[in-house]
Amino acid sequence: MAALPYMQFYVADYLADTAHLSAEEHGAYLLLIFNYWQTGKAIPKKRLQMIARVSNDRWADVEQAISEFFTEVDGCWRHDRIEADLAAVRESQDQRARAGKASAEARKRAKQSEKKKEINDASTTVERPLSDRSTNKEQNRTDTDNKTPPSSGDDDPGQVDDSAKSDPVDYKGIINLYNDLLGEFLPEVKVLNEKRKRLIKARWKQKFGEHSHGSDMDFWRRYFLHVRRSKPLTGTKDGFDWSPGFDWLLNENNLAKVIEGNYHQGDDYRNDIREAS
Template identity: 30%
Template sequence: MSTPYFRFYPTDYEADTAHLTLLEDGAYSRLLRLCWMTPGCSLPDDEGWIFRRLRVRGDDEKQAVRSVLNEFFRKVDGRICNDRLAREHEQAVGRQEAASENGKKSAAKKASLKTNDFISTNQNQNQNQEEEEDKSSLSSADDGAVVQPIDEIAIAVSAYNASAASAGWPKVQVLNKTRRSSLKARLKDCGGLDGWVVALAKAKASPHLCGQNNRGWTASFDFLTSQSGFTKLMEGNYDDRQSPQQNRQSAADDRFGRIADAAVRNRAPSRPDFGFR
């Protein structure tokens, strides 16, 4: 796991390096940075590789690097490492992994809360609608009662989830602002709830949208409410296509039907009141 920074303690560093020359101090600083950015927080035991990476020029710089390596680094299994830097690297990786895990837990908790809010909202809407229907049934049509508007969005989502259960599509768990806006636009495109039901039936009748393809891909709420996906659906791009053999059989059946129909039409009627005119 990549860690872009490490903790630096000036007091500790100065206490350990006060005897270094300016050239050696600069070499030590570069070695620490290079070691930190190298996988495993260690360097290969290859002096030429290290010189190239540190951009060493001249014998005095090479000697400064050798002095620092001999004093502050040690060799382990063909690698060169600094014990203090290795401990800092291990602690940094641990903190980063802990932060990542906490982030995942927080995201999962937020998603769960959104799902619960969505379910609770739908339940409250259904309960309120039932209460309004009960009130309407107890009053006459001449009482001047105000008819509550139908929540097309909630009904359309329920219709999708019912279709998803039989078609194998993923059900809607969260209805955010973006999804609501897309669904509202598609309802407008197809003329309301009746057109939406027709679109869902058309999608369910498509083997391709129900997973019968080489990837096992299925349609989803976001796909069906996208402008591109919905347009392709309604234009028949995903309609079931008969195989050539089925098409030939269908054509043969049509020809047989026309021959039989012609035979019936040409048959002499037994009574004037019956037959074709």
């Protein structure tokens, strides 16, 4: 076990148990239990005097005085109270480690489930292959009447249909920034559908503070970097099994909360968006 920066020390109990010790014996005893806690194991007898820092002519008397607090086992001095405290600390560390692994596994399953859902959702917008002959007459009639093929711009962020050429909104640029800065933490955007176009367009027209505008790509870079700095929003906070997606981050109310630092604390709180405003 790695050394901890602290140990449990019950002053009243210590003074009651050691009232008969001299100042020299107090010092030797404290040095020994400090070493015991730091190393996490019993102390070999051959190292006792060196750790206690007692001279040769005084060691025999000091050793006899403080030996009552230890039990000799296999040539080592064992301290029962410290052993009990160390066992409790080890158990606590093991519990936190197990909880951390469970949390990481839950996040992994959630991301896999989200990606699977996105793939399934995307597959429903793909045009039926020509070789697929439906036996349903009503379906065939509907397919015949609907002569306008689905727009590829809804399925691929990298493609935009002819009607979008006059649209000034940089859908692809915002999605690419999101994927580049947050793709390692959150589900990547692979489908540009009408719902996401509406979200992006609404934020594109919006003003955030005095100097930040939705049509400014630098604002989106700073916004996604601000999200990246938040442990809850990137799913990296222990015991926090939720993380958002692209649609959630572009929701007007959620975006305002993120900008205002509702999901940031401590070292994560530095706000590039406010600083630029």
